[in-house]
Amino acid sequence: MTTKLQKSQLNLYATDYLKWIETSVEKLKARDYTNVDWENLIEEIEDMARRERRRLESKR
Template structure:
């Protein structure tokens, strides 16, 4: 492959990202490894992995917030409880979809405590309840977090 052709492929990344994706896919299918825009391909692969991990963090945070609201904002449970349960179900479902990857499931297990601290902070802010209402440590096991039949009472 000529230097000029390689340069043209690298330029596509900035000029027409979707076309760059299409051309990169074709090169991979044809196993034209030497002509790949490796710096951008590596960047995209890293971004894909980060995006998946960010989804785990985001869905886990939302799941924890809604579990905390359902568990501890007793004054609002009668009015909002069914909506919170729907959201809990939705976030569990989204996490289950991601967990076809054992790597992302293991990431989830490692992130519970970190993400719980952020979810707790948001629940305190939203409810304006005392910080003593919400446990310092996550009160839910990984199994409870993902169990579609589990709702704290």
């Protein structure tokens, strides 16, 4: 079940990426794990890892 807050976070991710990042960081620092947009956060971290892997492989 998606809560109203979760829907708001998903909308923020799609409409204001910078604000979504700032809000996510605030929630993590406050240990407000219930209200973190985990799906998009995990996707972003996975994307960061893929970019870093490609960057390192291109230096070989």
